[in-house]
Amino acid sequence: MVKRLSPYPNWFYLPGAIIYAVLFLVPTLLSFYFSLTRWTIFDSEFIGLDNFVQFFSEPALVKGFVNTFIYAVVTSGAKVVLGMALGLLLTSQIVGRGYLRAVVFFPVLVSTVGVGLTFQVLMNPERGAINAALGLFGFDGPGWLTDPSLALLSVALVDVWKGVGLATVIYMAGIVSIPAEYREAAKMDGAGPWAAFRKVILPLSWPATSTVVTLSLIGGLRSFDLIWAMTKGGPGFTSDVIASVIYKQYQAGFYGLSTAGNVVLFVAVTAVVVPLTRFLASKEVNA
Template sequence: MAVTVEQRDVRDASAPDSPGGRRPRRTSPYPYWFYLPAAVVYVTLFIVPTFASFFFSLTRWTIFEYEFIGLENFTNFFQEPALVKGFTNTLIYAVVTSALKVVLGLLLAVLLTSRIVARGYLRSVVFFPVLVSTIGVGITFTILMNPERGLINESLAVVGIDGPGWLTDPKYALLSVALVDVWKGVGLATLIYIAGIVSIPQDYFEAARVDGAGSFASFRHIVLPLARPATVTVVILSLIGGLRSFDLIWAMTRGGPGFTSDVIASVIYKQYQAGFYGLSTAGNVLLFLTVTAIVVPLFWFLNRREVDR
């Protein structure tokens, strides 16, 4: 058997290239029917609902009937007074949370891959908030950020600082929720960065130490460039999560005070609560197109730069 495998490997390695200078594409080791269960699940849970949403966004529908009205839902949705504010808040929220997760996740990963005491325990502590329910986190921080009886403002009062209304002041509401989002999600970003840093060959760091490079130089010239795939992953996942954010914002502020912390998803949900199902479906389609229009070109651009390097 060993001889047969070796002969097969040699035969594959010495196979002539195709006339175009490329090796022939290798066929999958699995039969095509092997992919059928996954394809059925994907089509049932993603493709069919997606196309159904596009169709029902062009209708005025209820549970039992629908009426085709064309682009009227989209026209009405763009006339919503809270839509522009929701779009602006969504972009601010996505950029702030993504940027902080990238920076904090990278710094924590560098710390948690160095030789420190209780490194494994600290990794668990950083990742733990990812496992906690988003609604539970929202309710907990709503209590902690209470302007009168919240633990945060009471702690600030001890050192003579008058804490603001974190969730009641229009200037702080959206950013307060964004910081809670970062606290909850930075553990996943850290985990991705840890995997990226651990995969870097130690030869690079040893060569840098031989050349007299310090910690900062090694971080700048080794960790940052070679952890780029992890950075791309964190940016894309964080941006998608930020653009689609709803549950934490709804649990903490419900889009308030007023419309100051409304995002696209909360505007859509308010339309659904009011019984405008076709209008809310059109909003979901617009959200899908918005996320796609931002994330797909960004993903292509980041990966193109990675290949160019």
């Protein structure tokens, strides 16, 4: 006699499914529809792909699209390298290790907008503390946020300063979880610090690297608040990213165009993160 499974346990999924559908699926589908329209609060007109054609035909919008990927790659790469280095340092036997861990993680707890406004003052080319400090050593500080060639990079550096603490904590957890036997075996085989790092720590901490890359890349592609607080996409459009372009189009009343930008951002994040996550997962080494 075959025992029939009761559908009763599946009903417990229903509340979560309803919340997910209302808060995610329905808004996502509506966004796809309204990206094909010219709409206001009171009415809408279906115009097909015109919003997307306009989005990719305007230089300022394309510039924001390119800047988004530059910003995401720079911030992600820096967080991986610095997070790994700090993770190794703060899991070693150094004096004041607990205090240094708190110092590194503290920026993560601070408001992003507050950090942006603070560094906007610190990076002021005329009255900022950073250029004043450089002046004491005889250097003329650049226009961190006013030079078109430096504005995006300057914001990216602040983003790294604020977010590297989280990457460090993830790496610390990954390094500490590596069984001590592997390091002892490498040491007995005559492996030096660099060989132990390359052959033991780096491959076995790959899950931490995968997590940091994924989180940093998603955050970089979706970044808005720090850029808006520091430069508002300026000077001109040189530090605009997709999110700030979307906001500007919304402010100007181009709701359909801004919705199309949201769809572009959603597709771009999905197209990058999904295959990247699978690739990173395939490279993991089981201890």
